[in-house]
Amino acid sequence: MSALFSTATLRDLTLRNRTVVAPMCQYSAKDGMANDWHLVHLGRFAIGGFGLVIVEATGVTAEGRISYGDLGLWKDEQIAPLARIVNFLHNHDTAAGIQLAHAGRKASTPVSWHKGVPHTEAEKAAIGYEHWTPVAPSAVAHNPNDPDFQTPTALDAAGIANIIDAFVAAAVRAEKAGFDTVEIHAAHGYLLNQFLSPLANKRTDEYGGSRENRMRLLLEVTKAVRAVWPAEKPLLVRLSVSDWHADGWQTEDSVVLARELKALGVDAIDCSSGGFDGASINPVVNYQVPLAKAVRDGAAIATMAVGLLGDIEGAEAILTNGEADFICLARGALDDPNWAVHANHELGATDYTLWPKQTDRVSSRDRSLGLRAFSKP
Template sequence: MSAKKVAPGSAPAPGAPFYTPVQEPPVGTALDTSGPVPTLFTPLKLRSLTLQNRFAVSPMCMYSADDGHLTDFHLIHLGAFALRGVALTIVEATSVTPNGRISPEDSGLWTDSQIAPLKRIVDFIHSQGQKAGIQLGHAGRKASTLSPWNRGSRSPYKDEIAPVEAGGWPDNVWAPSAIPFSPKYPHPKEMTVEQIDGLVESFQQAAERAVKAGFDTIEIHGAHGYLLTEFLSPQSNKRTDRYGGSFENRTRLLIDVIKAVRGVIPESMPLLLRVSSTEWMEYTGEPSWDVPETIRLAKLLPDLGVDLLDVSSGGNSSAQKITVSPYYQVDIAGQVRDALRAEGEGGMLIGAVGMITSAEMARAIVQDNEEEGMVEVEGEHGQKTKADLVLLARQFLREPEFVLRTAQKLGVSVSWPKQYGRAGWPKDEEL
């Protein structure tokens, strides 16, 4: 059979199981680099992975999976971001065990049948010249809860708990200690050492499946009050064995998981970690996980093979007190980044997340000030570089084309999807 003839510029994307023209360069790539280009639109390298810009889709729970299997909804939802120029799209929190899902409708990767739906998504993202990641985690004591639209006055069920008749498992919820997140959540069981060992193995097996699905990177979910966070925190971890008490003991499970995952993924694949940098419980005067402990942990990560620390916060206590402002998490990312560079650990990159809603803010967070001088953003003078990558969630839900809009607002000419090329905004047009 003779090869199909295609017009110049219509060569099919390599490796895709369907036809789409190759996007070269990938959408969201700066086209004119003869002059200064904001760091936001310059490449970022993590091991063998190169991103053409500094945008990533932060993992977002959609509560739309079928027994852990992603669906056509996820293909459209996630594919939309890759199509419009996001360099790295990270699949939502994906549980390594059935009882580690936040809700019965969460993503999972505890069985081989869940690989194919993920690979379909990865194949589409790759067909657009973009990169795909997946966040692996376990919900711990925040598992077996109802999806957001099944809670409150609209729900026939009690509190936040997903009962058995709604697909939940309220009697099989794990935690480091038998302390519920709140009275409205399931009462968890303290994990046995055997269950902890099994959990590490489950992370390892899920990572192997992620590699088979074709993902370019994996993020371990150690944030937002889910199981790994619960072990880190002296507020939720009251154990007296080798997994509780001291900093070394409370970080033991996370470190074991990192080692297990790093040990089964390719050397060329970058490994990411998300943490809650503080529980926002300092006001109590009691020990809690805080920024100094995050920095202490961060200094250990490069030697463990972690390439980027994704700095979030909160979620481990229903009594947390947060003073919210546009930079309330971004500033902490900057503190961690500065501390690492002061220790000579500049090789591990930092990701910033939370309330990144404008082109100017995204630019300022990652701007390399050593190259282009200080920047002024939203009235703040002398803004320091806070991170190396920006991860956005709700803003991409509002504006899936946020990368393209940001480029237009910053005056950066970038590539568009070939199929959408006629829709580009005229140069210098204000949006």
């Protein structure tokens, strides 16, 4: 069996393989509620053989959403629609994760395909339009030259405490919805990443200044979430391992942070990067894999590699070379929701057990055409 299709265990959760669908915002919710789009969008990856599917960045507060179209878990009414998705994933042997997030100063941004602000109340209601002033570590806009980003309100001590409480409450709701794992979103220039990075964090209190102070909020959130998240279930954190900016957060900072997160009970680090204005990024194939390896080696913790990883043999090599423990696809999974079952065959599988029973006709088609397991030498 290939490394990619070997099982993996995090605490009491065993994944059928090491393929993961990374969180991808769909900007298709109203009032944070999951709907049929989310069910079909996420469900097709279970049909396609992935081991773990992680639901998109889900706001722990209404004002923590990137846009008015984001999912949320700030109230109990949002549990049942998500549980419907979890049940579908479980019925097809795929583990279900959810990314808990707060966008900070990058909140209340437009949905790109809804041009401008709706003019009438009926138009606003049709798309669930809302607008609000975001919060952040400091009153500094993500990009002062971009009208999509507002100048946020700097969080005070009470606001920070409320953020921690919101992550805890959302984790409790995620457990009620049946999720197997939660991922704390501390990447891509959103709130927890804003506290980490000197590019956004200009505070002079215990949450700003030194690296230790800038890590404080994420560590407090993690400790509080781990306390309410079931001990048998794994906890993940997504980091921007590097800001790709000379004055920002660096890979060595992430190694130190990952050690602290591991000590608090985090089981794997989802290794992404970037998220701040002025970053110098060259997005080529496997460009973030060295970040996953650096964290894996430096903190002795499991890592997930993500970012332009669709090459099947290349994904297998990442695992066999010890550069990461899981392969995450986002846009690659959108392009081919059956990537996992296709990769399984390409890496030598001769059976069709990863395909759901309802897709058994694929094997008879392959037999007729001499494809995959039925190909001639």
